[in-house]
Amino acid sequence: MLPRTFEKRRADAPPGFFEAEAAGLRWLADARGVDVVEVLSVDQAHITIRRVAEIRPAAAAARQFGRDLAATHNAGAIAFGAPPHGYDGPLFIGRRALPAAHSSTWGVFYANDRVRPYLNQAEHSGYLSASGRAVVERACDRIATGEFDDDDVPSRIHGDLWSGNVLWSPSGVVLIDPAAHGGHRETDLAMLALFGCPFLEEILAGYHIEHALKAGWQNRVALHQLHPLAVHAAGHGPSYGAELTHAAEAVLAL
Template sequence: MERLVKTRDDAPQGFFAAEAAGLEWLAEAGGARTVRVIEVEPTRIVLERIDEARPSASAAAAFGAALAATHDAGASGFGAPPPGWAGDIFIGRRSQPSRPQPTWGAFYAAQRVEPFLAPAVAAGNLSASGAAVVRRACALISAGAFDDGDAPARLHGDLWAGNVLWSPEGVVLIDPAAHGGHRETDLAMLALFGCPHLGDIVDAYDHAHPLHDGWHDRVPVHQLHPLAVHAAGHGPSYGRALVDAAERTLALG
């Protein structure tokens, strides 16, 4: 088996261990395939190397159904990290808390959006007035406006197109920020940055596990997290997009 070695000499404590725990937890669901972890150490992780192939509609449909199965495997709570993992988890190079909460909205607002607002303002990528709009949206979310009674889903948590590899055997997922959350969050992130054959993925997902009515209208709600992360370090265009998503979230309330 060919191997891929990822290293980071300045990795914070648990950086690669959290990645490994997330990959293994997702794999245990028996749904979407994840890259195999061969070895993990404090400053490196060794993974199987994935041969890449051209995306296809059939592979996308298979992935959509498999992702639904992964989500259906569930989690112990909203915000729950992989079993056996007690520390923060990471999205990109940034840490984020993962402490279980009884409702999705309370978890998502406090642990997935709000932690990135002050860094985004400090970086000059989000205005103080824009941050106030986002905080109003977070208050609406935290109050339960979008809680729907669904059990916590087992999320990849950083499901943008770059973490979706197309292999000759189908899609393989890498680099998760795995936790218990709302299934619409993974789908919304796929839509945010674009993914080949996204329509086929969503159609197959919806067939395997029908989505609640109005899910498409709620996409901006679930995009607040990745937009806040990017606003904290990737430029003012993400700050503007974050405020726009917050305004659209408030309009739904």
Template sequence: MTKRRGDAPERFFEAEAAGLEWLAAAGGARTARVAEVGPGWIELEHIAEVRPDRVSAREFGTALARTHAAGASAFGAPPDGWSGPLFIGRRPMAAAAETSWGRFYARDRVLAFLPIAEAAGNVSPAEAELVRRAAAVVASGAFDDDDPPARLHGDLWNGNVLWSAEGVVLIDPAAHGGHRETDLAMLHLFGCPFLAEVLDGYERERPLRAGWRDRVPLHQLHPLAVHAAGHGRSYGVALAGAAEAVLALD
């Protein structure tokens, strides 16, 4: 499968290749193999898709836990060996080298996209203030824990989860070091077939901390902020709702 974009930002597909290879090196969840990559294009192995099933879902959860456990050098860290830009979709995404997940997440994964969403008219001033209040709580370290930086896919919505006869294959990452609950929250946000089985497989391999379900809105702030920046008013409303839920946790 070859993807081409004449309007691709500089090193766009090279960043995708670096992310896929870094995730693959974890030895957990399978990623599409990169055959070749160059300016404005990338060639990936063809994935023949099949219907999702419970066994593959459980195996995917276990494999994803292993990918996360492979870790990253810091919160916000790019794939090992990659010094170029990072992207989520077509939008630039900052790299960082933080020891505090909250500082990194609030600054680089939530607030970075909020002005874009405001300028697009998808977030009202009152909603933006809610998001900023929630981000301030996150940045304070209120939700920091002893989980080390996880090796995240970073854009783990259902469209990037392909089901093959050999199991799940991941594509189109926004790979970086982050909190493992963020990948799982994105699966919740956009839906994933047999999600209960995915989570069962994950927790059998690497149990989540108590209360993780209550923290799903916290970890959805990032994907909602990204989508509010370019995908419509409904995501601005959802972002404000997630911010309210985060403030209620504090």
């Protein structure tokens, strides 16, 4: 029988690494929307969480996940880029630093704190060409003008919502490993689409029951994928640099 807990350890963890994960999980749990894994203990070198029993994904669970995710987003945040309430340490996405911000406008925050911070490393690694970076920078310039801003207040987002962080349990979806912060709800949904998630159409249908997305959201998927693609282009290979460039081109074509 599997143990009831799961522990992650990292001897070289930077200060705040596991504490940020724990703070994000607790903040998301406070929203009383989608379930998140329970934190049992945390310190500088480890985090222990309750193990989740996993089953096969199902359409009904996916639709409920969409509804619950909308409720989590609706719980809100104090600003775009804001860390979990009560936590003032560093933030991370995967093993990379994630800048905190306290912006009242989404476009400036997204361009300057979610895309541009990863471009130097992506280009230095050879995974993003100089010409590709120029395209991404032009897209960021346009985003920072506020052209894509709307009247949606900052949402309480998971921040690293790819399918590997979506666990399907007998009681429904449980989320793990967040990069939680105040962001735009469409960013979480775009990440689900980027890396593929079972029954995505059902998730979106459930989401719309609780919170209808603004007109044209389908056209903005590439816009909201710039952040995860920039993170991956910084360290996961040239294919992500190419995808990042293509997404930026799509933004410029909007």
